[in-house]
Amino acid sequence: MAGIEDVAKLAGVSTATVSRALSGKNSVSAKAKAKVENAARELNYTASASAYTLATGRTRNIGVVMPFVDRWFFSVILEGIETELIDHGYDLTLYNLSGGLEQRRKIFFEFVNRKRVDAFIAVAVKPTEDELKQLAIAGIPILGLGGPIPGARTVAVDETNAGKVATQHLIDLGHTRIAIISGTIGQEMEFHQPNLRRQGYLEALKAADLSVKATWLAEADFTMAGAYIEGKKLLQDRGSAPTAIFAASDEMAIGVIMAARDLGLSVPKDVSIIGMDNHDLADFFGVTTISQSARAQGTNAAKHVIELLDRLDPNQPVNIEENEEWPIELVVRTSTAAPTQK
Amino acid sequence: MAGIEDVAKLAGVSTATVSRALSGKNSVSAKAKAKVENAARELNYTASASAYTLATGRTRNIGVVMPFVDRWFFSVILEGIETELIDHGYDLTLYNLSGGLEQRRKIFFEFVNRKRVDAFIAVAVKPTEDELKQLAIAGIPILGLGGPIPGARTVAVDETNAGKVATQHLIDLGHTRIAIISGTIGQEMEFHQPNLRRQGYLEALKAADLSVKATWLAEADFTMAGAYIEGKKLLQDRGSAPTAIFAASDEMAIGVIMAARDLGLSVPKDVSIIGMDNHDLADFFGVTTISQSARAQGTNAAKHVIELLDRLDPNQPVNIEENEEWPIELVVRTSTAAPTQK
DNA sequence: CTGAAAGCGCTTACAG
DNA sequence: CTGAAAGCGCTTACAG
Numbered sequence: 085m086a087g088i089e090d091v092a093k094l095a096g097v098s099t100a101t102v103s104r105a106l107s108g109k110n111s112v113s114a115k116a117k118a119k120v121e122n123a124a125r126e127l128n129y130t131a132s133a134s135a136y137t138l139a140t141g142r143t144r145n146i147g148v149v150m151p152f153v154d155r156w157f158f159s160v161i162l163e164g165i166e167t168e169l170i171d172h173g174y175d176l177t178l179y180n181l182s183g184g185l186e187q188r189r190k191i192f193f194e195f196v197n198r199k200r201v202d203a204f205i206a207v208a209v210k211p212t213e214d215e216l217k218q219l220a221i222a223g224i225p226i227l228g229l230g231g232p233i234p235g236a237r238t239v240a241v242d243e244t245n246a247g248k249v250a251t252q253h254l255i256d257l258g259h260t261r262i263a264i265i266s267g268t269i270g271q272e273m274e275f276h277q278p279n280l281r282r283q284g285y286l287e288a289l290k291a292a293d294l295s296v297k298a299t300w301l302a303e304a305d306f307t308m309a310g311a312y313i314e315g316k317k318l319l320q321d322r323g324s325a326p327t328a329i330f331a332a333s334d335e336m337a338i339g340v341i342m343a344a345r346d347l348g349l350s351v352p353k354d355v356s357i358i359g360m361d362n363h364d365l366a367d368f369f370g371v372t373t374i375s376q377s378a379r380a381q382g383t384n385a386a387k388h389v390i391e392l393l394d395r396l397d398p399n400q401p402v403n404i405e406e407n408e409e410w411p412i413e414l415v416v417r418t419s420t421a422a423p424t425q426k
Numbered sequence: 427m428a429g430i431e432d433v434a435k436l437a438g439v440s441t442a443t444v445s446r447a448l449s450g451k452n453s454v455s456a457k458a459k460a461k462v463e464n465a466a467r468e469l470n471y472t473a474s475a476s477a478y479t480l481a482t483g484r485t486r487n488i489g490v491v492m493p494f495v496d497r498w499f500f501s502v503i504l505e506g507i508e509t510e511l512i513d514h515g516y517d518l519t520l521y522n523l524s525g526g527l528e529q530r531r532k533i534f535f536e537f538v539n540r541k542r543v544d545a546f547i548a549v550a551v552k553p554t555e556d557e558l559k560q561l562a563i564a565g566i567p568i569l570g571l572g573g574p575i576p577g578a579r580t581v582a583v584d585e586t587n588a589g590k591v592a593t594q595h596l597i598d599l600g601h602t603r604i605a606i607i608s609g610t611i612g613q614e615m616e617f618h619q620p621n622l623r624r625q626g627y628l629e630a631l632k633a634a635d636l637s638v639k640a641t642w643l644a645e646a647d648f649t650m651a652g653a654y655i656e657g658k659k660l661l662q663d664r665g666s667a668p669t670a671i672f673a674a675s676d677e678m679a680i681g682v683i684m685a686a687r688d689l690g691l692s693v694p695k696d697v698s699i700i701g702m703d704n705h706d707l708a709d710f711f712g713v714t715t716i717s718q719s720a721r722a723q724g725t726n727a728a729k730h731v732i733e734l735l736d737r738l739d740p741n742q743p744v745n746i747e748e749n750e751e752w753p754i755e756l757v758v759r760t761s762t763a764a765p766t767q768k
Numbered sequence: 769c770t771g772a773a774a775g776c777g778c779t780t781a782c783a784g
Numbered sequence: 785c786t787g788a789a790a791g792c793g794c795t796t797a798c799a800g
Contacts, residue, residue: 085539085564087793098771103795110796113769130539134485135793137476138776145519145542153508154721159501166495166522170529175542176520177487180508187512197427197472200487200517222427309710339710345687368651368681379496429777440787445779452780455785477777480792770800776793784786 086127095123106131137199145175146389147201149191149209153180156335156363157378161207161229164382172390177201181209196222203389205229210274211236216403225402227389229381231275232407237392239385239408241376243277246412247284247330250358250374253414254328255292258422259356262289263300263326265314265336278303281332281360300326304336311339319347319355327423328356334363337371341419352421362415370418381410428469437465448473479541487517488731489543491533491551495522498677498705499720503549503571506724514732519543523551538564545731547571552616553578558745567744569731571723573617574749579734581727581750583718585619588754589626589672592700592716595756596670597634600764601698604631605642605668607656607678620645623674623702642668646678653681661689661697669765670698676705679713683761694763704757712760723752 092099097116104110105120112120123129137143146169150158162178169176177200179191192215195201201224208230211219216235219226228238254262264285267278282301289296302318304310311331318340319325331337337359344351351357351370359366362375396402434441439458446452447462454462465471479485488511492500504520511518519542521533534557537543543566550572553561558577561568570580596604606627609620624643631638644660646652653673660682661667673679679701686693693699693712701708704717738744 085541088795089793099794100771100773100796101769104770107795111769116769128535128539130536131795132480132793133540133542134476134479135776136795138474138480138778138793139795141776143476152505153495154498154501154505156496156498159496162501162520163494163496163522163524166520167524170521170525170532175537178504178508178518178520179512180505182505182509183512190512193470194472195517197470198475199427200475307710308707312710342710365650368649368654368684430779431777441778442780442787442789443785446786449779453785458785473779474777477792478779480777480794481779483792772799774795774797776795779790779792781790783788 086129088129088131090127091120091123091129094127095119103131143200143202144173145177145201146386147177147179147195147204148207149179149181149204150207151181151209153178157361158207160378161382161385164379164384165205165386166382168383168386169390172386174386174390192218196224202393203227205385205389206233207385208273208275208277220401220403223402225389225392225396227385227392229385230277233405235405236403237388237406237408239381239388239410240275241410241412243275243280244284244287246360246374246376247281247332248288249284249412249414250281250330250360251285251288253358253372253416253420254330254356255288255294257328257356257420259326259328260294260423261300261326262294262296262328262330263302263318265302265304265311265318265329265331265340267306267332267336268303278332285330297324299324304339306333306336308335308339308342311336312343315340315343316347319344319349326355328358328420331357331359334359334361334366334371334373337373337419338365338369341369341371351419353424356420356423358420366415366417372417372420373415375413375415376410377413384410428471430471430473432469433462433465433471436469437461445473483541485542485544486515487519487543488728489519489521489537489546490549491521491523491546492549493523493551495520499703500549502720503724503727506721506726507547507728508724510725510728511732514728516728516732534560538566544735545569547727547731548575549727550615550617550619562743562745565744567731567734567738569727569734571727572619575747577747578745579730579748579750581723581730581752582617583752583754585617585622586626586629588702588716588718589623589674590630591626591754591756592623592672592702593627593630595700595714595758595762596672596698597630597636599670599698599762601668601670602636602765603642603668604636604638604670604672605644605660607644607646607653607660607671607673607682609648609674609678610645620674627672639666641666646681648675648678650677650681650684653678654685657682657685658689661686661691668697670700670762673699673701676701676703676708676713676715679715679761680707680711683711683713693761695766698762698765700762708757708759714759714762715757717755717757718752719755726752
């Protein structure tokens with residue numbers, strides 16, 4: 085493999101000139117530049133990343149931390165981030181948190197110290213104060229997705245509002261008996277999205293002066309199978325059944341749709357169902373949903389971080405608090421309609 | 427951030443001793459080792475990755491190349507690889523090929539030259555001869571998943587056999603009218619899995635002396651929605667309809683199940699459906715399938731690569747041909763049964 | 769515009 | 785077992 089020395093020799097210049105010609109940042113004569121470029125092409129030369137990093141302190145690599153990579157929402161965000169980063173010549177190093185606390189410690193302490201990344205994007209992960217302190221020492225900025233982080237930059241949807249908008253859609257259609265299937269909260273949901281969405285649901289109901297039965301506040305594990313069971317419970321007893329259900333994810337909404345079908349109920353005639361996310365499958369199953377454009381969240385985060393790195397002010401702390409709201413959008417499909425008069 | 431110099435000073439030894447004590451590879455007196463370890467802990471020291479790499483040539487980083495990250499199968503493999511790598515102190519740099527040919531050139535030529543990774547894992551990507559040559563020059567081993575690669579190590583399921591096993595299951599149940607919904611072949615399917623699965627299907631039918639109607643050889647784009655349409659076409663005309671369908675993925679199998687339902691048909695009473703992959707949702711929809719344990723394929727690949735790196739022989743070419751077959755397993759659920767007598 | 773040289777922060781023969 | 789020093793392959797003040 086060719087090194088800078090080989091290129092310099094072939095081009096008949098010094099390694100300093102090779103470096104300058106290739107980086108394009110410093111002034112080099114057109115002649116020297118051409119010679120260097122030809123030599124580099126001929127030798128198929130690219131600067132070694134480790135030497136570059138050691139000399140400049142820049143890795144051109146971004147670390148992405150997320151609790152899962154194999155769930156739809158996260159994989160789509162990852163795809164968005166990756167595509168944007170590679171376009172700008174950045175690499176992406178993936179850290180997932182499924183390995184537990186010890187894993188997490190390793191990432192935020194050891195790996196940060198190793199200086200492998202220029203910045204972090206944390207998806208649905210809320211760094212602790214200690215972790216933020218560690219990042220500050222290492223001079224690594226972090227951008228959070230999914231919720232506010234005290235002392236760091238974030239972009240996140242207003243989950244409470246999302247719950248409100250979803251519920252309001254059902255109210256606007258004329259429903260008065262509205263249930264929710266909220267998500268159970270594992271430790272992975274560090275921003276308590278399920279709680280916030282339910283809060284929005286409750287606020288919307290309150291504003292419309294509607295009441296709720298205790299059984300209408302259901303919870304499932306964000307899977308189709310889990311929501312299917314809850315959906316059946318909710319819809320079984322036709323006397324006390326709601327006419328509309330807000331499921332905190334599209335996968336859960338689909339589970340409820342399947343439950344309704346298996347009970348011989350028609351959607352949206354007998355029951356309206358709204359989900360959240362605008363999952364790949366939402367269109368196929370006709371799920372009305374609150375879209376939060378996961379992929380765009382990913383590309384946006386990547387852009388944001390690259391910009392940040394470009395204008396990092398050495399006199400300022402690397403991480404400052406700055407919360408940006410990410411827009412949501414109601415996507416109406418065929419799973420919601422006005423309740424049938426009885 | 428503390429460097430090795432700081433640790434050496436605090437521990438009262440040379441940087442050489444610090445390095446040796448911390449790596450554990452060379453003999454260091456117990457006393458010196460303790461002093462160094464304490465100093466390192468106190469200063470929260472971890473060796474800088476770029477300096478380590480520059481000095482040793484090792485990055486402790488593995489590159490993963492895949493055509494998508496946001497499709498279920500790929501995201502699960504990625505999860506498997508990542509978990510295993512991080513356990514062994516390796517980082518994972520993700521490259522996805524959705525950016526087209528120019529992107530791919532960048533990855534296999536520029537990025538390889540940058541020496542950012544110790545090895546590659548390529549999932550469902552078949553490197554060209556030029557790309558392999560480039561890897562050989564750079565001394566980077568590659569492990570392929572998904573199909574044989576001339577001149578490289580791979581582990582892959584025998585796709586033809588998978589198609590055969592799936593079809594044979596339907597034959598064993600007594601079906602004689604068996605259709606297939608194969609996958610359309612985009613450029614992303616570099617190993618022609620859909621073709622191979624269909625070939626297995628045809629071989630099984632031939633061995634059983636069964637005949638096929640031309641309309642029974644359907645194709646869809648690997649999505650539920652695409653397979654739904656094909657499923658409807660296949661099942662609509664009850665006179666010519668098959669009694670069993672092999673769908674080349676579980677998502678497509680689910681699409682067919684939905685199509686059958688919407689036609690008022692019962693699964694498996696009126697039609698048996700078998701898929702492939704053992705997708706997350708297969709259980710919920712009761713899909714009989716050919717499992718290929720995606721996650722285990724990922725962890726296995728990671729282990730394989732780490733071992734490989736440990737015993738790399740400097741006298742041998744980094745990449746030698748070596749194809750390992752990955753086992754599949756028939757998982758019987760409720761979407762298949764014997765045909766009802768008419 | 770250009771080159772000689774220092775420096776980035778480690779590891780590892782070499783000599784003791 | 786331990787230290788002084790070279791070397792990994794770049795970039796970038798510095799001087800010209």
